Amino acid sequence: MSEPEAASTRRIEVFTGAGRRRTWGADQKAAIVAESFAEGASVCEVARRHGLTPQQLFTWRRQTRKEAEAREDAGAPLFVPAVMQGPAPARPAKRKRRALRQEIDSAPTIELEVDGVTVRVGRGAQAKTITAVIRALRAAK
16 A cells, blocks of 8 residues: 555444443433432533433433323322421420410421422411422423
């Protein structure tokens, strides 16, 4: 071969046989999808790090959302981390109980933060109402 021909020759790889498909376990998929939902994470970066195409990771994310919505519709309970602030109040003296009872009755018992919006759920709120509010907040994203 002359020098100009050698410079223009490129390496070619030939794959024989069927391509290998990787299989991902449910735990592996869940970990990768969770990583892609982390604050500041880029789906493309996460996909590249795990040897996936972004389209495949987006498909997994969509499937995860659909499964979560199906569980919600089926009435399966969803759990979120709860944070307790401060120690439990000491048992009040008898003369202060009435004032404390009024304070407790008027205070919210559950506080949720969804994408920067705080929802306070008071005592006696109906589960259907709470569910509707949370779904409305999620839909507004």
